[in-house]
Amino acid sequence: MYKKRLTPAIVKLVCAALALAVALFFFYKAVPPIVKSLDVDWSGGKPGFFASVMLGLYTFLYGDNIDSLAAADDGYGVHLFACIVFVVIAIALLVLGLRELKGTNSFNRMADKSGIEIKKEKRPTIADFFKKVWSAILGFFKAIGDEFKDIWLTFVNGDWKTKVSYLVMGFGCIARGQILRGLLFLLFEIVFIGYMIFWGASWISKLPLDMTKLSGATQEYSEIYDSYVTTYHDNTFKILLYGVLTIFFIIGFIYTWRLNVKQNKIAEGIIKSGKKLKSGKDDLRSMVDDQFHKTLLALPLLGILVFTVMPIVFMILVAFTNYSGTNDGVSNLFTWVGLDNFNELLSWKSADGAQSYAATFGEILAWTLMWAFFATFTNYFLGMLVAIAINKKGIRLKKVWRTILVLTIAIPQFISLLYVSKMFAKNGIVNGFLMDLGWIKKAIDFWGDTRNNGLMARVLVIIINIWIGIPYLMLIATGILMNIPADLYESAKIDGATGWQQYSKITLPYMMFIMGPYLLTSFTGNMNNFNVIYLLTGGNPLNTAASSTGIAVGHTDLLITWLFKIATGSGNKYYQASVIGILVFVIIAIITLIVYSMLPSVKNEEDFQ
Amino acid sequence: MKKTVSITTVVILVLGVLLSAFGGFAIANRFMANPIWKVDHEYLTNKFIYSSIGIGCLIVGILLVLFSAISISRQASEANGPDSSKHHMGMRASNAISNTAIHILLIVISIIWLTPFVCIVLQSFRVDPLCQVGYVIPKHWGFDNYVNLFVNKDDAGKVISTTLSTNGFLRWYLNTLIIALCCAVMQTIIQLCMSYTLSRFRFKARKGLMKFMLILGMFPGMLSMIILYNVLKDLGLTSEHAVPGLILVYIASSGMGYYVSKGFFDTLPKSLDEAARIDGATRAQVLWKIILPLAKPIVIYTVLTGFMAPWGDYVFAQYISRSAPQGMNVAVGLYNWLSNDQINQCYTKFCAGGVVVAIPVAILFMCLQRYYVEGVTGGAVKG
Structure with missing residues (x-):
């Protein structure tokens, strides 16, 4: 009954081959340091068995040139460790791929055993996604068209009270006896018009940030101090901020105005049908x-x-300006620069001697993804193991x-x-402990070792993150373990399944099934x-090459800490931080979208009911 | 049936105890400033061998003790239960071995998990020197670090003032406490409003609203920091007056974290609401009189998370307080103590401060742990 799935099998097998290749590469890199560490006197003497094997391997891989050994790295542990990790990954992928070929993946098995039918619905494809987006856009324009039509028809068919309401909001309500509503509408209109006349219009008109019309700080002669003092005129930060707020306000006004029109239409309908309108008291009661939901949600x-929302909109806008510590909008005004910031961050060009921004961005992004992957999955599997052990x-x-x-x-946590x-x-x-034990002679610089792109610090961060993360996973996994239907285990026991089989065939798939969405959120988290x-x-150890782009970046810096460093470091390049923020959002959105559609439990978990 | 425990097992037990005692003693001796057992270092020159033997003895000793303990309990139960068949015994033996292994694993894990905390407590009692050192057990014990947290002294050691009014630990502590209490209350109210509405009401914008908030959550929160700082600066709520500003920032966006409590409300049967509505209760009365009393676990969970979060927040607090001591919270203050120019005078003080911060929070958490676990597990399963 198992359904063979060819594509996932091929994907897994290809990934296994890739992992194996990477493992071989690391092994290749590990050989010279190992041979070097053996410290064999090559010219005379008789090397031991292991040493001679390693030397043979070395000459096989690198030729007879023993002198090049001297140039080899000192440490081999890192390479060997990576090699072993990738071999394990390759084997795991190989096994999974072969099982997929046989059609016996765990989900199918579990479904078969438990009698639960896993819905085999068609998975959404990219084309489906674009179709959806397209229909959403069409729907949006159609909805707007309908609104306009409705507004026009209400005006044409309405009585004079309704028609006046188009100019004086709430007039219709007041004229029909709904004093409270009408007054609120009217009040809102008065406040809005007042705001627009006195403040809003000027903010909006300055929003294009046209440098020829704005004036920054100037030195002016002041009679009081009898000297030149700096006088500030326009503040582009405030213009942008209040401009955005005013736009929000205008949108709110349009919505309220539309509501006002709708109210008139509804009221006319109610009067026509001979019923009574709601009084102010009724409104208060409702x-x-x-x-009630509106009351609850308001705050x-x-x-x-x-x-x-407002800060996010603002910061998205900042990505298209040159807002920074020097162009802070008060003493030096900032203005729109279009897509220049994106170009700068994503271009491979660079000043001589400096690494390009795109390369730095790529490096940090690669580590961010690596970190998220290892941090999520080490925690997940180890946390689950601990939970199972305790329970x-x-x-x-x-x-x-x-x-x-x-x-x-x-x-x-701090x-x-x-x-x-x-x-x-x-x-x-x-x-101190290690030295006291006599295991090391010189202190290890855990956070400062830049060899292998700061691999030691990176691994250590992941390990310490396990220390932080396992308890959460343990708690969550304990809760889920309790919920696994006991009859699954009982039937497995009757069939003579061993503990390991029960774990790999029931517990693990079940947990995967339930915790898919959690894994996704913890990955993006x-x-x-x-x-x-x-x-x-x-962010240490320092990444010298990447730091040449301007701000000091380390090997363990994530995009988010890089963003923080750029925003708070020298020059305060807020515009660049915003660009990174937008890119982080795009990356996370893409990952979420792809993974979400692939999750087996999406159909059951999607609506949070 | 008279002899329930074999001699061999007892011998193994005793041997294990002796070995682990020796190992533990050897290790402890190594880390004591004044070894109890003066080792002739000429004789045992190699530290490596010495300490490795100690650790080896300890591990082997623990293993032996566990093994013998388990075999004793097995022998005892076998003596009592004559019905155990051979197959059963095999199962039990393998079970006992795996259980032993798991116990050992758990002990190792516990040691790893506890080490930093034990170290920080021990270091907080170290009087001299004040900088970071490579050993754990202090040579000189004392409460000076704790005293120094609360009073300012001049160079001669005379007490100048308490740290409340000026710029010290007590100020930060009170700041954080105020923030945490306000957050706990306001965040609970806001999150309950949000989650209850999204769980129980079906209105037009509901799905759209939830999707919108999901998308909002994908933006790095760090981005809004700069603008929020400028807005708060305009309102005069930064630097020395950062506390109300921080409270505002924390509670304003707390509506976004409605997931866990919504998951809880989803599990409460709707028939409760409907019955009350039929009896003529308004929606507000339903929430106040029927749902809230049932929602005690989730209320406690929200209060607890709301209370605990401000203690650990560093970024926002640092950015908004702008290194003005009166506006800092403990995280920022203690972080500064570990900066390069202060760590040599303030390291042990940091440890003491950490202990003072951690103990009340940890005790509160431990007392309400049950609710936290319910919330966390429910939240993860629900999404």
Whole structure:
């Protein structure tokens, strides 16, 4: 009954081959350091068995030129570690791919065993997506057309009260006895017109930021101080900010005006049918009854509008200006620059000796994705294992283990992260401990070692993130483990399944199924995980090449910490930070869109019901 | 049936205890400033061998103790239960071995998880020197670091003032406490409004609103920091007056985090609402009189997360307080103590400060852990 799926099988097998190639590459790189570390006297003496094998391998790969050994790196652990990791990945992918070929992937098996029917719906393709977008655009224009039609018909068919309402908002309501509503409409109109006349119009008119019409700070003679003082005139920051706010306000006004027109139409209809209109008292009552949701949402949505939407709109606009520490909008005005900032950040051109922005961006993006991947999946699998271990039958002191782990959640992260970061400092406890044991002779510079693109710091960050992340996963996984239908296990036991089989055939697929959306959100969350990186390493070790673009960047910097450094570092290039922010958004949106449509549980989880 | 525990097991047990005691003692001795057991370093010159033997002994000892303990319990239960068949015994033996392995794993994990916390507590009691050192157990113990948190001293060691009015730890602590309390209350109200509405009401814009907020959440929050700073500066809520500004920022956008509590409200049966509505209750009365009493776990969860988040926030607080000491929260203040120019005088003070911050928060969390776990697990499963 298993359904063979060719495409996923091919994808997995190709990925396995790629992983194997990478593993071979790392092994290739690892050989010279290993041979070097053996420290064999090549000219005389008899090397041991292992040494002779390694030497043979070396001469096979690199030829007889033993002298080049001296130039080899000292450490081989990193290469060997990477090699092993990729071999494991390759094997895992190979197994998965072969199983896919046989048609026995875990989801099918689980569905078969449990009798749950996994809906085999057609997966949405990219074409479907564009079709959807297109129909949404069409629908949007059609809706606008309908609105205009409705406004026109209401005007033509309406009585004089309605017609007056088109100019004087709320007139119709007041004339028909709905005093409270009418007054509110009227008040809003008066406030809006007043605002526009006194402030709004000037903000809007300055919004094109035309430098010939604006004037920045000037030196003017002041009689009071008897000297030249700086006088500030236009403030482009405020122009942009209040311009955006005014546009919001205008949109709000148009919406309210439309509401006012609609109200008239509805009221006319009610009067025609001979019913009574709602009084002000009814309106007040509906605030806590029929329309209660509006009352509840008013405050939260206002907060989101002002403190989330408005800043985001503003910062998107900033990406098209040259707003920075020097062009701060007060002493030096900033203006629109079109797509220049995007061009700068994504161009391969660079000043001589400096790395291009595009290369730096690519480097940081690659590490960000790598970090998000490892941080998410190490936590996921290890956290699940710990949860299973703690919940196993016959394990004592379950509560104690859980409490110890949860301690990392209970203690504010900045304390534990900062402290752990200092533990691994050059004069920190870890180095002291290792030296005291006599295992190392010189302190290891965990956060400053730039070899292999700062691999040591990168691996360490991921490991420490495991320390932070496992407890969350443990809690979540425990909750889900409790929910796995017990009869699945019982039938498996009757069939004689071993513990490992039960784990790999029931527990793991079930968890994957349920936790797909969580994995996605934690992946994107990790991409923006500012705290862990900033408090642990601050982005160190320094990436000299990438730093030549302007701001000091490290090997462990994520896009988000880079953004922070650009915005707060020398020059405060806000415009560049906004461009990065927009790109981060685009990347995350793309990942979310793709993965979301691939998740097996999307159909069950999509509506949050 | 008389002899329930074999002699061999007892011997193994004793051996294990002795070995682990020796190993532990050897390791401890290594880290003590004044070793109890004076080792002739001429004799044991190689530190590496010495400490490795210690650790090896400890691990092997623990293994032996665990093994013997398990075999004792197995032998005892076998003696009591005569019905155990051979197959059953095999199963039980493999089970016992895997359980032993898991216990050892859990012990190792616990040690790893606890080490930083134990270290920070020990270091906070170290009097001298004040900078970072490579050993854990202090040579001189004392409460000086804790005292220094709360009083300012001049160079001669005379107390000048408490740190409340000026620019010290107590100020930061109170700032953070105020922020945390306000956030806990306001965030709960806002999130409950949001999640209850999105869970129970079916209005036209509902789906669109949820999608819109999902998209908003994909923008890095860091972006809005710059503009929010400028807006707050216009309102006069930065630097020394950063506390109200921070509260405003935290609570204003808290509506976005409605997912967990919405998941909870979704699980409450709708028939409750409907029954009350038939009896003539308004929507507001339904929320106030019927839903809220049932929502106690999620209310506690929201209060708890709202209270805990401000203690750990560094970025916003740092950006908005602009290194004005009166406006900082503990995270910013303590972070500064670890900056390169202060770490040598303030490292142990940081440890003490960390302990003072962590203990109340951790205790509160531990007491309400149950609700937190419910919220977290529910939230993840629901999406």
